[in-house]
Amino acid sequence: MKLMKRTIMTIVTASIMAACSTDGTEVDGGYIDEDGHFFPKTEVWTLTIEPEYVIGGSDWGVYTGIWPQMEAVDNNGETIERFFLSEIQGFKFEEGYRYQLSVEATTIDPRIMDCGKYTFKLRDVLSKTYVGIRTEGLREVTMDVRVVMMTRPDQTSSECFHYLSGQATDGSETFDMCLNEIYGAEADSYNAYEWLMGLSGHVTRMRLTITPSERPVFGSHRYRIRLKEVISRQELEGDSVVIAPTDEAYRQKYEEMVYGISH
Numbered sequence: 001m002k003l004m005k006r007t008i009m010t011i012v013t014a015s016i017m018a019a020c021s022t023d024g025t026e027v028d029g030g031y032i033d034e035d036g037h038f039f040p041k042t043e044v045w046t047l048t049i050e051p052e053y054v055i056g057g058s059d060w061g062v063y064t065g066i067w068p069q070m071e072a073v074d075n076n077g078e079t080i081e082r083f084f085l086s087e088i089q090g091f092k093f094e095e096g097y098r099y100q101l102s103v104e105a106t107t108i109d110p111r112i113m114d115c116g117k118y119t120f121k122l123r124d125v126l127s128k129t130y131v132g133i134r135t136e137g138l139r140e141v142t143m144d145v146r147v148v149m150m151t152r153p154d155q156t157s158s159e160c161f162h163y164l165s166g167q168a169t170d171g172s173e174t175f176d177m178c179l180n181e182i183y184g185a186e187a188d189s190y191n192a193y194e195w196l197m198g199l200s201g202h203v204t205r206m207r208l209t210i211t212p213s214e215r216p217v218f219g220s221h222r223y224r225i226r227l228k229e230v231i232s233r234q235e236l237e238g239d240s241v242v243i244a245p246t247d248e249a250y251r252q253k254y255e256e257m258v259y260g261i262s263h
Contacts, residue, residue, distance in 0.1 A: 029107030029117060038109040044123065047072045047081070049099040051131050053183055055218035056082050057259065066180050066218070066258070067192060079215070083120065090122035096133050100126040137212040140228065142169045145182070146203045147196075149239045152250050163257035165240070169205070177225065178257050181218055182208065184227040201239070205231040219260020 024033040031039045050071040057066045070093050072081040085093055088103055102123040108115050143166035151160045164177040180192055207229040213222045244250035255261040 027110055029110060032109075032111075038111070040107040040109075042104050042106045045103045045105050046126070047099075047101045047103055048074075049083075049093065049101060051096050051098045052133050052213075052224060053085075053093075053095060053217075054079075054082060055178065055181055055221075055260070066178050066260070068180065068183055088120040088122055091125075096130055098127075098129050098131050102126055134211050134213070134224075138209055139211075140207065140209050141173075142205065142207050142231070143167060143175065144169060144203050144205050145199065146236070146240045147179075147200045148176075148242055150242045150244055150250065150253060153244050153246060155243065161254050161258055163253075164199070166206070166208070176257065178218060178260065181221070182206070182225050182227050198233075202233050202235055204233045207231060219256065220262040221260070 024031055027038075030041050033039065050073055052071075053068045054071045055066060056069045067084055069082040069084055070088075071079055072083065074080050088101070091101065091103075093099075104121045104123055105118040106121070107118060110117075145164055145166040147162055148165045149160050149162050151157075162179060164179060164181065166175045166177065168174070179196055184192070184195060206227060209226045209228055211224050211226070213224055216222055217224050244253065
């Protein structure tokens with residue numbers, strides 16, 4: 001999880017067992033004793049979780065790639081944190097509900113590479129209020145969706161990336177999406193990965209709903225895409241390949257589809 005600006009009020013509750021010793025070392029988020037053992041700190045956070053998913057990635061190795069996330073906001077509705085759906089131990093997110101949670105955030109040994117700063121554990125669900133999901137502006141579209149591989153224009157490099165391309169069955173539009181931008185019934189990272197692998201090498205006809213959002217959901221995308229129904233699936237021979245017209249076009253498409261960066 002990429003940590004964002006934090007205005008959450010925290011209460012430090014624990015647990016630097018050896019902090020009084022002068023033989024160890026104070027480190028960011030804890031204490032390392034003279035034998036090299038790390039003693040973490042635990043903070044209690046109060047979080048408000050919004051009722052609809054967002055899409056995002058991680059700067060560290062525990063959750064690689066782009067996945068659906070939960071969005072924590074402050075009292076003004078501004079995003080202060082994003083959590084992967086399985087990141088808070090003991091908590092299961094249900095879309096349509098606004099939650100207030102009490103969460104234990106325990107620091108991780110900073111010597112561990114490719115890791116976040118905290119692990120999270122649910123203490124208590126302080127409130128769970130059904131507010132529904134947005135339906136204003138919702139449109140339904142049937143699309144043929146395939147996994148597309150884009151290569152550089154000279155095709156001499158093995159460098160490439162993948163994204164989803166959907167074409168409306170009535171020919172009205174083509175819609176490019178990041179690999180996990182279609183939110184299905186099973187949206188945790190493992191099941192989403194299995195579902196995505198099932199799309200590879202196929203063209204899949206889907207009924208989707210696309211709903212505008214007041215805040216960005218992924219990069220600058222102010223809409224949510226939900227899977228309503230898989231209608232059919234037809235196997236393809238080989239990958240759907242798109243050759244970028246220029247290196248600049250390749251870079252821009254890569255940043256948009258993989259990181260949500262728009263130019």
